Amino acid sequence: MRDPADLRHATVTWAAAEGSEFYVVRYGVAPHRSGGGGGGGGGAADALAPLTHSYQIYGATSADIRALVAGVEYVFAVDAVNSNGVTLGTMQVPLIHATQQSLKTDVW
Numbered sequence: 001m002r003d004p005a006d007l008r009h010a011t012v013t014w015a016a017a018e019g020s021e022f023y024v025v026r027y028g029v030a031p032h033r034s035g036g037g038g039g040g041g042g043g044a045a046d047a048l049a050p051l052t053h054s055y056q057i058y059g060a061t062s063a064d065i066r067a068l069v070a071g072v073e074y075v076f077a078v079d080a081v082n083s084n085g086v087t088l089g090t091m092q093v094p095l096i097h098a099t100q101q102s103l104k105t106d107v108w
Contacts, residue, residue: 002068006070007068007070007071008066008067008068008069008070009064009065009066009068010064010065010068010074011062011063011064011065012025012027012062012063012065012076012078013061013062014061014062014078014089015061016061017080017087019080019082019084020080020081020082021058021081021082021083022056022057022058022059022081023056023057023061023063023078023079023080023081024054024055024056024057024078024079024081024086025054025055025057025063025065025076025077025078025079026051026053026054026076026077026078026079026089027051027053027054027065027074027075027076027077028050028051028052028053028074028075029072029073029074029075030072030073030074030075051075051076051077053067077089
């Protein structure tokens with residue numbers, strides 16, 4: 001959820017994944033969906049945003065992100081990590097400008 005006092009801050013929460021040693025919260029600017037024009041075939045890949053930023057979180061199922069730009073929509077994914085590897089959070093969940101929307105994700 002975006003912090004109503006400062007829209008540059010947001011809290012992301014997720015359900016714990018059994019066996020996880022830590023989590024990686026990845027995020028990036030949401031893609032703009034224009035109704036046509038050149039480029040891209042309009043397929044599923046066009047709807048995905050590059051998640052170019054990340055936080056590693058140990059011993060918690062929430063992250064306080066304090067590096068956002070006010071007025072910009074972001075998408076997030078949470079990955080679970082242990083000694084066997086990484087389970088990628090494949091769903092990107094948009095974090096809308098509205099301050100009331102809470103972001104709850106599942107880890108896959």
